[in-house]
Amino acid sequence: MAQSDFLYPENPRRRQEVNRLHQQLLDCLSDSFQVTNKLTGVLNTHLGCTLAFIEMKRDGTIKENCDIIIQAVIQIQKELQKVDEALKEKLEPTLYRKLQDIKERETEKIAIVQKVISVILGEATTAASAVAVKLVGSNVTTGIINKLVTVLAHIGTSLLGSIGVAVLGLGIDMIIRAILGAVERTQLQAAIKSYEKHLVEFKAASERYHHAITEVTSAVKRQIR
Numbered sequence: 001m002a003q004s005d006f007l008y009p010e011n012p013r014r015r016q017e018v019n020r021l022h023q024q025l026l027d028c029l030s031d032s033f034q035v036t037n038k039l040t041g042v043l044n045t046h047l048g049c050t051l052a053f054i055e056m057k058r059d060g061t062i063k064e065n066c067d068i069i070i071q072a073v074i075q076i077q078k079e080l081q082k083v084d085e086a087l088k089e090k091l092e093p094t095l096y097r098k099l100q101d102i103k104e105r106e107t108e109k110i111a112i113v114q115k116v117i118s119v120i121l122g123e124a125t126t127a128a129s130a131v132a133v134k135l136v137g138s139n140v141t142t143g144i145i146n147k148l149v150t151v152l153a154h155i156g157t158s159l160l161g162s163i164g165v166a167v168l169g170l171g172i173d174m175i176i177r178a179i180l181g182a183v184e185r186t187q188l189q190a191a192i193k194s195y196e197k198h199l200v201e202f203k204a205a206s207e208r209y210h211h212a213i214t215e216v217t218s219a220v221k222r223q224i225r
Helices: 011-046 062-090 093-100 106-114 117-121 126-135 139-156 172-180 185-224
Strands: none
Touching: 011 062, 011 126, 011 139, 011 185, 062 093, 062 117, 062 126, 062 139, 093 106, 106 126, 117 126, 126 139, 126 185, 139 185
16 A cells, blocks of 8 residues: 555545546547548548558557547548538539538438539449538538547647556556656546546547447448448
8 A cells, every 4th residue: 555545545446546537538549549440441432532540559648649530530621621622613502502401301412412423533422422411511520520639639738648548457556657657646636537527528529429420331331232
């Protein structure tokens, strides 16, 4: 037992709590890597993009891994912006506005995109049109992706950013030492609050991101059948 535990008997429980919260953060981070790669695969396959897949840096910090996802998403957004600009250029203004109208049926939107997608991509598939509708013609999806980037940026610049992602196999005491560094163990409660605060935002953003991209892949599957 650490000497400070005699003065702060709640510290052992707090160590366990920090460990648990750290694992939850890594689970969300890992899921975001997987979902981003799933989105990358869809864009490369159906929109002719050449985006690189990403991999978690196991010997890196939380910030480094957040930055990997952020940069990948930024590249994805650039590709989607190109498609959006092409649609805006090729479609009549009234048809382009329909793509942004949440009241418009998805099947109608796909039909609209289908009119010009071959000019943009060099070929026309309903799967490509569905991807464009889900990702370019949806302000909701765009907002979800932007929110994920914002949350990851906040985590990267927080107290948690400098923590290594691979500390879980080191045992509780080593985890706490790696997480807190020079910070006194009496400040475990502050670390817990930091984890809890960012986890609430990250879980919500990660789940919405996962759901949105699952909707994209499901739409593609419906068109391929």
